[in-house]
Amino acid sequence: MTDADPTGNRNTTVYERLGVPTVINAHTTATRLSGGIMRPEVADAMREATQWTVDMATLEARASELIAGHTGAEAGYVTSGAAAALLLGTAACVTGLDPARMNRLPDTTGMKNEVVVPRSHRNFYDHAVRAAGVTLVEVGLSDRFAGAGVRDTEAWEIAAAITDRTAAVLYVAGPDARPPLAEVVTVAHAAGVPVLVDAAAQLPPAANLRRFVAEGADLVCFSGGKAIGGPQASGILCGRRDLVMAAALQHLDQDILWEQWNPPPALFDKARLPGLPQHGIGRPAKVGKEAIVGLLTALDLFVAEGDDARIVRWTAQMERLADGLRGIPHTAVRIVRDRRNGTPTVELTLDEAALGLDALELVRRLQDGRPSVAANPSRVQDGIVLLAPVALRPDDERTIAERVRAILSAG
Template sequence: MTSSPSSSPSRPNSTVYDRLGVPTVINAHTTATRLSGGIMKPEVADAMREATQWTVDMATLEGRASELIAGYTGAEAGYVTAGAAAALLLGTAACVTGLDPAKMNRLPDTRGMKNEVVVARSHRNFYDHAVRAAGVTLVEVGISDRYSGAGVRDTEAWEIAAAINEYTAAVLYVAGRDARPTLPEVVAAAHSKGVPVLVDAAAQLPPAANLKRFIAEGADLVCYSGGKAIGGPQASGILCGKRDLVMAAALQHLDQDIFWEQWNPPASLFDKDRIPGLPQHGIGRPAKVGKEAIVGLLTALELFLAEGDDARIARWTVLMENLVAGLAGIPHATVTLVRDRRRPSVPTVHLALDEEAAGMTALDLVRRLQDGTPSVHANPSRVHDGLVLFSPVALKPGDEWVIAERVREEV
C-alpha cells in the first residue's frame, strides 16, 4: 500500500479530450465498452503509431497474427477481429458456410443452410445478438432452475444433444466459472453429432491459462476480447480454433476486391486449392480491423503474458488496498477488499452502504459519483443489495485516491 498523494494523478495541461471538449471519467466499473475500455500501455500505443507509418498486405498480416495466436492459445489458427462480438459473428458465419463461397455470398440469408445454433437457456445474453446477426436462429434448451430459485438443476448435456438436427450449425457456449453444463460435457454432446462448439470467452481473462483452457477442453472456436484485461485496442478481439473454421471466417472478413489469379494468400491461414473462388465482401466486412489494431493487439497480448498473473494481481491489489485506506472510517458504510470466487484474479472493493443512515440508496451514490466532478463510474451490479463495487482494471495509479475523495464528498 502506498501513501495518499497530496493531489490528483498528474495529467497534461491539455489532453486531446480537453481540446475536443469531452470530459474524461475515472472508470472504476470494468473495461466496459460504454466507458471506452481501459488504459492502454504506452508500448501498445507506440506500436500502433508505428504501424500507421507503413502499408502491408492485410491477409499476410492476419496470417502472421494467426501463427502467433495459435502459439499463445494452442489452437490450430487464430485471427484478430474487431472485438469479441465481431469474433462471434465471424465464428458463427464460418460454422454456417464452411468453405463454400456461394453460401458466404448469401449471408445473412440462410434458407436451406444449417441455420440453427443450440444454446443452453442460462447462457443467453445481450451479446448473442452477434450470433443471430449471421442469419441463424438460436434454439434454447433446458431450464435454469438454479437461477430462478426453483431448484438446483440447469441445462444438461443430453438436452443439447437432443436438440441437434440437420439444421444445426453450432452449439454456443458462454464460458464462466458457474456455467453449466461444463464445456467438456457440451463438446462431447456436440461432437457426437458432428457439430462444432463456439465459445464466448470474451471476459475470461485473467487468468492467462484461460487462453489455452477452452481449446484444450475441445472447443472448435473461442472468442476473446482484446480490449479488456489483455490491454489491447478497445475495438479488437481474438477468434481462434480449428483452421478450417478460422479460414472460413477470414474469407468472410477480409477485403476480397482482387482477381483470383492475383490473390496469393499466406499458407499459414489459407489453402487456396480448397476453395473454388473468392466470395464477395463477406458478412464480416463491416467489422473491418485496421493494421494498427492488429499490431496493437499482438503487442498487448505479448505484454499481458509477460507480466503474468501474480504481478498483475499484485498491481491491482495495491490500488484496491489504497482505496480501502482512503475510505477508512467513512460514515454509514462498511468497506471491504474482496476476492470474488468467480473472478479470483481481480480484487475489488465493496462498499456496503447503510442506506437509511446515509439518506441515500446505493444507486443514488453511484449516480452522484457519476454525475459529479471528476466523474467516477462505479459498478452498479449490486446496488439492490446496498453494495457499490469498485474495480482496479481500468484505473491509473492515483485514481484510487480521487475515488476515495469523491465518495467522502457524497457520503
C-alpha cells in the first residue's frame, strides 16, 4: 500500500511519513501489535462513513438488526472492543433498565453487585467486568490445570454461589472451558441470573457467532478486530434485547431532551423507561460511526468467505513459509492446526545447544531487527517458535524466512 505525501512522493506509507516502523505480525491479532490487516473493502467503507453525519442511536439500531441476523440473538450492538462489551454487558446486568442505577455506577451500593465466575476462567480481561463496580466471586478449583487431579469447577458449585446479590455469571468460552456452558445456563437461569459470555477470540469457526446464544447465553462478547477483520477498536455485544438496550443506554451520548428523544424501536422501547440516564459508565468507551460501519462490513465479509476458504488461504501462506524455513541446520519445521478451527501455524523447533541460541533469543532478535517480525513466544520454553497467518500481508512469509535464516546462520 502506498500513499502520496505532501511532496508528491508516492512510494512511502503513512507510517514512514510518521517515522513509525511497521511490524510483520506473525504472532496474533494482539492489540499491542495493532491487530491485523483490514481488507480494502472495510477501509473503503470506513472512509465513506466519514463523509456524512448520522444519528448514532439509529446507526446502532440498524447494526443491532444486522448483528442479530448473523448471531441469532434478539439484539446486537457495536462496541469499541470485546473488553468494552464486557463492561457494558456487566453494567446492563447490574442496572437493568433503571436509569437511576445507571447514573450511580460504579457505585453499586444496594444493587446486585456480585458476578460469579469459575476460578479457571479468571484472566486479566475480567478487569473490564470489575470496572462496572462489581466484585467477582470465584468458584471451584481447577485441579486439572494445577496437575493435582482431573476436576474443575462444576455447575452445582456455581448454583451454590448464587445469592440475592448475584448480578450475573461470567463464562469465558474456550475449548477447555468447564463446566459446559449449557450446564451453567441451566443453574443460572433457575436462579433468575443472566450469563455473560466472553467469546472475544472464539472466531473462527463462524458457527460460534450463533453457538453461545443458541446454548442459552444472555449476552455474548466478540472482538471485531481479530479474525472478523474489522477495526481493531471494535467489538460485538449480542443477546437479550432488554440487556442490549440497557447497555446502549449506558454507552450512547444522552445529551438530549426527553421530549426530543425519539429512539429507533428496533433497539429501544421508550415506554419502558421513566427517563433518560445521564452519560453512562460506558461513555469513555465511545465507538465512532466509522468503526460501526467497518465492523458491519467486515462481519459480512467474514461470514461470506466461510471457514473452508479462509483455512485454504491461510494454509497456502503457511506452506510457503514452511518451505522457506526448511533445510536450516539444527531446526525442524512443521505445520500444526488448531484443534478447534483448523487454523494452521508454522512450528519451528530449534536444537538450541547445537545452534548456540535459544528460542526466546530468536524471538527477541526477530522483534528487534528491521523489518521487525513479531513471533509467538508461548512455547519458547520447549525450544519452539510459532508463526501464524492471521495478521500477515501477502508475501510476508518470504521476509520472515529470510530474517530467520539470517539470524540462525549468524549464530
